[in-house]
Amino acid sequence: MSDQCCGDPTVPARRIHLSPPDVGPAEEALVVAAMRSGWVAPAGPDLDAFEREVASRVGCGHGLGVSSGTAALHLALLTVGAGPGTVVVVPTLTFVATANAVTYTGAEPVFVDCEPTTGNLDVDLLPDLFDNLRRRGRRVAAVVAVDINGACADYHRLLPVCAAAGVPVVEDSAQALGSTYEGRPAGSFGRLGVFSFNGNKIMTTSSGGMLVSDDPTLVSRARRLSTQAREPVAHYEHREVGYNYRLSNVLAALGRAQLRRLDGMIERRRALRERYAKLFASVPGARILGDGDAGSNCWLTSLVVDPATAGWRADDLGEHLAAHDIETRPIYKPMHRQPTHRGRQAVVTGAADRLFATGLSLPSGSTLVGADADRVFRITAGFLERHR
Known part of the structure; x- marks a missing residue:
């Protein structure tokens, strides 16, 4: 039996969703302007601007807009060396995309439990795990930290533990754009950070995501892979397998309006x-x-x-x-x-x-x-x- 709207028993109450998109006239105006500009393909001035604006909001030097948060995570893991013969440590309490992106690279995910009070990765479990993996001859390509429900992981403790083990951190901030930890923006703690702009996230581009980092070499590598790894020649030349991961200019325009709000x-x-x-x-x-x-x-x-x-x-x-x-x-x-x-x-x-x-x-x-x-x-x- 549904609750009724405004006390009128003839009008059924509308469904209330968990986390629906929040869009309006500002988004419509920028999307229409992008379409009228002719930049409808996955490139253009709105995409360039959106990458700069998100990177600036996060306090990182570089951004790369892609088709999903999963795509961003896949590229981030590839750039830090995840691949066949390596393992990536992943929180067990996360959305499946975090673990799936590891398998896309050919690496093996190793799951670690969470802190009961926050749901974020339990840092205390890492030192013994690193020692165990090292004794078995396994190379840890990365630790993925997930900022659950928008609350940042305990980076004050996590980063030194990973640095001592020589393991880079990739920050899965798919849920955490706009969050901070000790005054510093989410997404800025790892070698690379990843955001999702799926329809249920804090802000949306309908579908889409972004990778951010202060390391221009990593972002340049990810950018190349995101465009089918095409060589810079007049004809189509490809020396390695790439991906069709770029965010469209029109969706980036939607994101620019969302970012302002x-x-x-x-x-x-x-x-x-x-x-x-x-x-x-x-x-x-x-x-x-x-x-x-x-x-x-x-x-x-x-x-x-x-x-x-x-x-x-x-x-x-x-x-x-x-x-x-x-x-x-x-x-x-x-x-x-x-x-x-x-x-x-x-x-x-x-x-x-x-x-x-x-x-x-x-x-x-x-x-x-x-x-x-x-x-x-x-x-x-x-x-x-x-x-x-």
């Missing part, structure tokens, strides 16, 4: 996070994942529930909201539990398994305002009252 979109997501935190503050056994991280862009707000204390499960709330046409999603199923990656080496403590079993991501989009936001919180509060 980014701070406002982040503020609305933070306001939702604060409202959720207040709602659940007095609920025994319930907590917000990563709550208290002032630098997070609050891309998603995820609830973690201890059913023994709360008397209800996270998926009970999810089912209740679904009955009112409100979308939620479990926290990521760990990579070491995924059929496609089952059997790979993993260092686990059970933290990611527990978050998957007890977590629920709540509607968090920057379009969730006014009556729609009130509806989500009213229905959630009603569920809590019945389970008090």
Whole structure:
């Protein structure tokens, strides 16, 4: 049974999505201008400008706009040397694209568990893992750090551990554009950083992504690979396998408009996070994942529930909201539990398994305002009252 809109029983309430795109007249104007300019192919002045603007926002010297965050991650891993015979350390609590990009290079992903309070990579597990891999003669091409829900990994501890082992860090900031860690922008900590502009991200280009770095050699290498590795001659000459990964100029125009609105979109997501935190503050056994991280862009707000204390499960709330046409999603199923990656080496403590079993991501989009936001919180509060 759906909640009704504006009190009129004849008008069904519209579906509320987890994190829908937030676009409007500003995006339309720049996209139309890009189309009218004639630069419709995957090159042009808006793409060049978008790369500069994102790199500047992140505090990196160079940017490369590509077709997806996955493509950006694939290129980043290739440029740091991931390939057959190497391993790449990946958090087990992540979206599957992080692990899949490793396999695209021919490298083997090795999964590491997360911190239970943030969901980010557990740095304490790395030193013994590095020693174990070294004793077995395995070369670690990279560690991929994922900034879960927009909250940065613990780079203060992670970077020295990786530097001591001679292992580069690739920062998967697909969810974290606009976030900071100790005052420094997400995406600027690794040898390369990666962003996603998928439709559900903090800002979107419909589909798309970007690679950023201060190393011009790495970005130049990735740029070449992203355009089928064509040699600089008049005819088509290719001496290695490349990829068709460039972002189109039209989508880059959409991204430029989104980037100008980014701070406002982040503020609305933070306001939702604060409202959720207040709602659940007095609920025994319930907590917000990563709550208290002032630098997070609050891309998603995820609830973690201890059913023994709360008397209800996270998926009970999810089912209740679904009955009112409100979308939620479990926290990521760990990579070491995924059929496609089952059997790979993993260092686990059970933290990611527990978050998957007890977590629920709540509607968090920057379009969730006014009556729609009130509806989500009213229905959630009603569920809590019945389970008090």
